[in-house]
Amino acid sequence: MQNRGSSSSAMSMLSCVFLFALLNLLNIANSESFIGVNYGQVADNLPSPAATAKLLQSTSIEKVRLYGSDPAIIQALANTGIGIVIGAANGDIPAFASDPNFAKSWVNGNVVPFYPASNIIVIMVGNEVLMSGDNNLITQLLPAMKNIQSALDSVSLGDKIKVSTVHSMTLLRQSEPPSSARFHPNLINVLKGLLGFNNATGSPFAINPYPYFAYRGDNRAETLAFCLFQPNSGRYDPNTKINYMNMFDAQVDAIHSALDSMGFKNVEIVVAETGWPYKGDSDEVGPSVDNAKAYNGGLIGHLRSKVGTPLMPGKSVDTYLFALYDEDLKPGPTSERSFGLFNLDLTMTYDIGLSKSAETTPVTPATPKTPVTPVIPATPNTSPKPNKSAWCVPKADVSEAQLQANLDYVCGHGFDCTPIQPGGACFEPNTLESHATYAMNLLYQTAGHNPWNCDFSQTATISSKNPSYNGCSYPGGDT
Numbered sequence: 001m002q003n004r005g006s007s008s009s010a011m012s013m014l015s016c017v018f019l020f021a022l023l024n025l026l027n028i029a030n031s032e033s034f035i036g037v038n039y040g041q042v043a044d045n046l047p048s049p050a051a052t053a054k055l056l057q058s059t060s061i062e063k064v065r066l067y068g069s070d071p072a073i074i075q076a077l078a079n080t081g082i083g084i085v086i087g088a089a090n091g092d093i094p095a096f097a098s099d100p101n102f103a104k105s106w107v108n109g110n111v112v113p114f115y116p117a118s119n120i121i122v123i124m125v126g127n128e129v130l131m132s133g134d135n136n137l138i139t140q141l142l143p144a145m146k147n148i149q150s151a152l153d154s155v156s157l158g159d160k161i162k163v164s165t166v167h168s169m170t171l172l173r174q175s176e177p178p179s180s181a182r183f184h185p186n187l188i189n190v191l192k193g194l195l196g197f198n199n200a201t202g203s204p205f206a207i208n209p210y211p212y213f214a215y216r217g218d219n220r221a222e223t224l225a226f227c228l229f230q231p232n233s234g235r236y237d238p239n240t241k242i243n244y245m246n247m248f249d250a251q252v253d254a255i256h257s258a259l260d261s262m263g264f265k266n267v268e269i270v271v272a273e274t275g276w277p278y279k280g281d282s283d284e285v286g287p288s289v290d291n292a293k294a295y296n297g298g299l300i301g302h303l304r305s306k307v308g309t310p311l312m313p314g315k316s317v318d319t320y321l322f323a324l325y326d327e328d329l330k331p332g333p334t335s336e337r338s339f340g341l342f343n344l345d346l347t348m349t350y351d352i353g354l355s356k357s358a359e360t361t362p363v364t365p366a367t368p369k370t371p372v373t374p375v376i377p378a379t380p381n382t383s384p385k386p387n388k389s390a391w392c393v394p395k396a397d398v399s400e401a402q403l404q405a406n407l408d409y410v411c412g413h414g415f416d417c418t419p420i421q422p423g424g425a426c427f428e429p430n431t432l433e434s435h436a437t438y439a440m441n442l443l444y445q446t447a448g449h450n451p452w453n454c455d456f457s458q459t460a461t462i463s464s465k466n467p468s469y470n471g472c473s474y475p476g477g478d479t
């Protein structure tokens with residue numbers, strides 16, 4: 001930038017421009033476009049679309065998935081920038097497949113009038129069709145998707161809106177250890193066609209992993225901790241020598257391995273649904289506010305850390321939480337109607353740090369076993385007497401699980417972890433210990449230098465040795 005102004009007002013204007021550009025950059029860096037939510041409507045008591053659009057804008061949720069294409073909701077989301085996934089019903093698949101004009105009129109009725117004011121990003125054709133047992137539907141799924149793609153192409157939206165479908169995790173014949181995961185042999189042929197389409201059009205492979213269901217089938221305390229992002233001894237994959245620290249990563253990497261085995265490891269994976277009920281019947285195992293908060297809060301922290309999964313490091317998988325509201329008309333046990341993150345009066349069911357205003361206000365840790373530090377809001381340098389020669393580091397022999405929990409906790413609570421993300425000055429060495437050390441010290445330096453800000457369930461200690469190296473400068477000290 002050429003500095004031609006000599007008056008101080010021109011100078012300050014220039015620095016304003018520079019500051020503005022910098023803030024924009026930071027915004028991009030802090031964008032959390034990987035956090036989405038499912039907006040199911042099997043209910044007769046939901047808040048209005050307008051109130052819902054306003055609610056979403058007050059959160060860091062940047063994408064919404066609808067199961068259908070309710071025009072009132074699509075319209076309410078206009079000019080919010082929120083990405084919208086719309087759905088086409090299983091029942092319409094035969095008509096889409098056999099009649100290109102039906103696909104065209106669907107696109108003309110459900111997409112064209114709203115785009116681009118309403119930021120429609122994906123059309124999901126059908127839900128869990130491959131496990132429906134309906135062979136007619138299964139064989140017509142790909143032709144239906146192709147006709148919708150052609151319909152989009154014909155109105156020049158083919159490269160702006162992706163076409164895909166949503167799969168159940170039960171597509172996998174086997175999922176443990178993750179590296180050995182493979183799809184059911186009788187689905188391989190149809191999956192080849194679908195994945196070829198995903199690969200050719202750049203659309204994602206969408207799945208519904210629910211650690212909650214895994215826990216229901218194996219309700220040991222150790223499994224619960226593994227599902228809830230809490231300290232646990234992990235599950236070792238002998239083929240890759242990776243010790244998995246949580247079920248979410250294990251399930252997503254299982255899909256990755258299955259895709260890889262078919263030659264499609266570059267097809268992007270999207271988590272179309274995942275969640276945990278906060279309430280259930282007395283005979284249901286798993287639902288509770290504590291568990292739901294631990295799972296969803298732990299997941300948000302994990303996604304915000306951008307560590308990715310062991311097989312897909314450095315990037316967070318786009319994840320749509322299930323769900324925005326309870327759906328009171330769903331059949332089945334109480335848990336089926338108790339996945340909502342927000343109440344009907346738009347208050348939070350439980351706080352997992354999704355509110356924009358709360359992004360810099362750490363909530364208390366989700367798990368009593370990880371009373372990581374009763375944290376103070378992350379307002380910079382609130383400490384009256386910063387100790388310029390003290391840094392917070394992990395104690396020797398801290399488990400990987402605990403390091404990961406500490407890292408997820410800090411990065412999930414509004415502290416700026418960009419230096420340890422790819423491209424950041426402290427990304428290398430790309431090890432859990434190095435990243436966790438940076439994050440733990442960051443919290444300590446930012447939250448107030450109190451002994452409890454460097455506790456992390458007694459896994460941290462104060463050191464007088466500055467851990468900074470090369471271009472990586474740790475907050476604190478005289479830097």
Ligand SMILES: *[C@@H]1O[C@H](CO)[C@@H](O)[C@H](O)[C@H]1NC(C)=O
Pocket residue numbers: 196199200263264
């Ligand atoms: C995926 O798409 C790329 C780019 O179009 C192509 O080169 C590659 O062969 C495709 N992979 C498969 C397995 O079809």
Ligand SMILES: *[C@@H]1O[C@H](CO)[C@@H](O)[C@H](O)[C@H]1NC(C)=O
Pocket residue numbers: 387388389390462463464
């Ligand atoms: C600062 O921290 C160092 C390292 O723990 C300690 O030796 C020193 O006494 C502390 N200074 C103050 C003023 O608290």
